[in-house]
Amino acid sequence: MFPPQFDYERPDSLDAALxxxxxxxxxxxxxxxxxxPMLKARERTPGTVVDLGGLAALRGVERVVADGTERLSxxxxxxxxxxxxxxxxxxxxxLDATSEVGDAQIRNRGTxxxxxxxxxxxxxxxxxxxxxxxxxxxxxxxxxxTVPAGEFATGDHETVCTDDELVTRVSVPLDPDAGGAYxxxxxxxxxxxxxxxxxxxxxxxxxxADPRVAAVGLLDVPTRLPAxxxxxxxxxxxxxxxxxAGAAERATEGIDGAVREDHVVSAGQRCAVLPEYTERAxxxxxxxxxxxxxxxx
Amino acid sequence: xxxxxxxxxxxxxxxxxTVEARRLLVHALRENWGYTQxxxxxxxxxxxxxxxxxxxxxxxxxxVLAVQADGSEITTVGGIEGAxxxxxxxxxxxxxxxxxxxxxxxxxxxxxxxGLQCGYCxxxxxxxxxxxxxxxxDPSREEIREGLKGNVCRCTGYENVVDAVEAAARKLEPxxxxxxxxEDAVDAADGGAD
Ligand SMILES: Cc1cc2nc3c(=O)[nH]c(=O)nc-3n(C[C@H](O)[C@H](O)[C@H](O)COP(=O)(O)OP(=O)(O)OC[C@H]3O[C@@H](n4cnc5c(N)ncnc54)[C@H](O)[C@@H]3O)c2cc1C
Ligand code: FES
Ligand code: FES
Numbered sequence: 001m002f003p004p005q006f007d008y009e010r011p012d013s014l015d016a017a018l019x020x021x022x023x024x025x026x027x028x029x030x031x032x033x034x035x036x037p038m039l040k041a042r043e044r045t046p047g048t049v050v051d052l053g054g055l056a057a058l059r060g061v062e063r064v065v066a067d068g069t070e071r072l073s074x075x076x077x078x079x080x081x082x083x084x085x086x087x088x089x090x091x092x093x094x095l096d097a098t099s100e101v102g103d104a105q106i107r108n109r110g111t112x113x114x115x116x117x118x119x120x121x122x123x124x125x126x127x128x129x130x131x132x133x134x135x136x137x138x139x140x141x142x143x144x145x146t147v148p149a150g151e152f153a154t155g156d157h158e159t160v161c162t163d164d165e166l167v168t169r170v171s172v173p174l175d176p177d178a179g180g181a182y183x184x185x186x187x188x189x190x191x192x193x194x195x196x197x198x199x200x201x202x203x204x205x206x207x208x209a210d211p212r213v214a215a216v217g218l219l220d221v222p223t224r225l226p227a228x229x230x231x232x233x234x235x236x237x238x239x240x241x242x243x244x245a246g247a248a249e250r251a252t253e254g255i256d257g258a259v260r261e262d263h264v265v266s267a268g269q270r271c272a273v274l275p276e277y278t279e280r281a282x283x284x285x286x287x288x289x290x291x292x293x294x295x296x297x
Numbered sequence: 298x299x300x301x302x303x304x305x306x307x308x309x310x311x312x313x314x315t316v317e318a319r320r321l322l323v324h325a326l327r328e329n330w331g332y333t334q335x336x337x338x339x340x341x342x343x344x345x346x347x348x349x350x351x352x353x354x355x356x357x358x359x360x361v362l363a364v365q366a367d368g369s370e371i372t373t374v375g376g377i378e379g380a381x382x383x384x385x386x387x388x389x390x391x392x393x394x395x396x397x398x399x400x401x402x403x404x405x406x407x408x409x410x411x412g413l414q415c416g417y418c419x420x421x422x423x424x425x426x427x428x429x430x431x432x433x434x435d436p437s438r439e440e441i442r443e444g445l446k447g448n449v450c451r452c453t454g455y456e457n458v459v460d461a462v463e464a465a466a467r468k469l470e471p472x473x474x475x476x477x478x479x480e481d482a483v484d485a486a487d488g489g490a491d
Binding site: 105 | 301356362425448
C-alpha cells in the first residue's frame with residue numbers, strides 16, 4: 001500500500017503553515033498515524049501535505065493562569081508519549097485516556113492535537129477533554145478563536161476546524177480537588193475503544209459535586225451522559241458503591257444520536273457494556289477525588 | 298508531486314536519497330539503503346514489524362514519511378549494541394566475551410527462550426522489548442504483554458516472547474549513578490518537548 005502522489009512542505013513558522021494551508025488542496029500532517037493510513041487507503045488524496053513537525057512552538061505542556069483560573073495548556077503537537085512523560089497533576093482522566101491510545105510506538109508519534117483533530121469517533125482523548133471541560137484553541141487566516149471541547153467534533157472525522165485552520169493547543173481547567181479517570185472496552189478488531197468513558201468530579205462536604213461524564217465510541221461524536229451526571233450529584237462519597245452503580249445503569253438515558261455499530265460490535269453490545277465502564281470510570285475518579293489532600297469524605 | 302533530498306544517520310552511517318514525498322520510511326530503509334531488518338507486515342500501523350528507533354524513540358516506520366525522517370538518527374535492530382539504555386548486563390564483560398556472536402542480552406534471551414520461529418516480527422519485538430526494559434527494568438508478565446501490544450507475532454503464541462523478555466530482565470541491572478538525577482528526569486520537567 002502506497003500513498004497517492006502529493007507535494008510536501010515543512011513550514012518553520014505558524015504563519016508559513018497557515019499560508020501553505022490556504023491552498024484548498026492542502027492538509028496538515030502531525031504524527032501521521034491517522035493521516036498516513038488514510039492516504040495509503042486512498043481515502044484522502046490531498047494536493048499538498050503540510051508537515052507541522054517544524055513548529056516547535058506548538059509542542060510542550062505548561063501551566064497557565066487565564067481569567068483567574070489555573071489551566072494546563074498542551075501544545076497541539078505534543079506527542080501522547082511526551083504528555084505522559086510530563087505527567088502533569090490535575091488531569092487524571094486525560095492521562096488515563098492518553099495511555100490507552102494505540103501502543104507505545106503509536107504514542108511516540110501520535111499527537112494530542114492530531115488525536116482531537118482527526119475526530120475518529122472512538123479516539124480516547126476526546127472523552128477526557130470533554131469530561132474536563134477543556135477548550136481548543138484554533139488559529140486561521142482570520143485570526144484565532146476558541147471552541148469548547150463539546151462543540152469541536154461535528155461527525156465521524158468531521159470538526160468545526162476549517163481546512164485553512166489549525167488547532168494550536170488545548171487548555172484544560174485545573175481544579176485542585178477534582179478527580180478523574182477513563183475506562184474503556186477495547187474493540188476486538190480495531191483496537192480503538194468499543195466504548196470509552198471519562199469521568200471527572202469533585203467531592204465537596206463529603207458529597208459528589210460537579211460530575212462530568214463523557215463517552216466515546218458510542219455516537220459519531222463524543223457525548224456527555226446526562227442521566228449519569230444528574231444521578232451522581234450529592235452521592236455520599238463515604239459509601240458510594242450502590243449509588244454509583246445505580247447512576248451508571250442510566251448511561252444510555254438521554255443521549256442524543258444513533259449508537260454506532262459495525263460487523264463486530266453491535267449497537268446493543270455497546271449499550272450493554274456502557275454501564276460497566278461508566279461505573280469503573282466514576283468509581284476510580286471518586287477514589288482519586290477522595291484521596292486528594294484536604295478533601296474530607 | 299514533489300521530490301526531496303533527504304539525509305539520515307542509519308545505524309551510524311550517513312545515508313542520502315532523493316525520494317518522492319509519498320515514500321514511506323520503511324521503504325527508504327529497505328529499498329534505498331538496504332536495511333532489510335525492519336519488515337513490512339500489515340502496512341497500517343498495527344503489527345510493529347517495521348519498528349525502528351527514530352531519534353531514540355521506537356516508531357512504526359510504515360506510518361512515517363521518509364521526508365519526515367530527514368535529519369534524524371535511525372537505529373534498526375542491526376544497529377543496536379549491548380544492553381538497553383540505562384541498564385548493564387549482570388556479569389558485564391565476562392558474559393559478552395564468552396558469547397562472541399555480537400548479540401546483546403535481549404537478543405540472546407530471544408534465542409535461548411525460543412522467542413521466535415520465522416523471525417518476521419523479531420526485529421520489532423527486540424527493539425520494543427529493549428525500549429520497554431529501559432523504562433521498566435523489572436516488568437511483570439502482564440506488563441510485558443501490555444507493553445508488546447503493538448507487536449504482532451503469528452508464530453510463537455507469545456508465551457516464549459514473554460519468557461524471553463523476563464529472561465532478559467533477569468540478565469540486566471540498572472547502571473549505578475552517583476546520586477545525580479537521571480537525564481530523563483530533566484527532560485520530563487520541561488514538558489517532554491523535543
Ligand atoms: C494501529 C493504530 C491504532 C490506533 N489506536 C488508537 C486508539 O486506541 N485510540 C486512539 O485514540 N487513537 C488511536 N490511533 C490513532 C492515533 O492516536 C493517531 O495518531 C491520532 O488519532 C492522530 O494523531 P496524529 O498526530 O497522528 O495526527 P495525523 O494523522 O497527522 O492527523 C490526523 C488528522 O488531523 C489533522 N490535523 C493534525 N494535526 C492538526 C492540527 N494541529 N490542527 C488541525 N488539524 C490537524 C490532519 O490533517 C488529519 O486530518 C491509532 C492509530 C493506529 C495507526
Ligand atoms: S508494517 Fe508497520 S506496523 Fe505493520
Ligand atoms: S516469529 Fe514468526 S511472526 Fe513472530
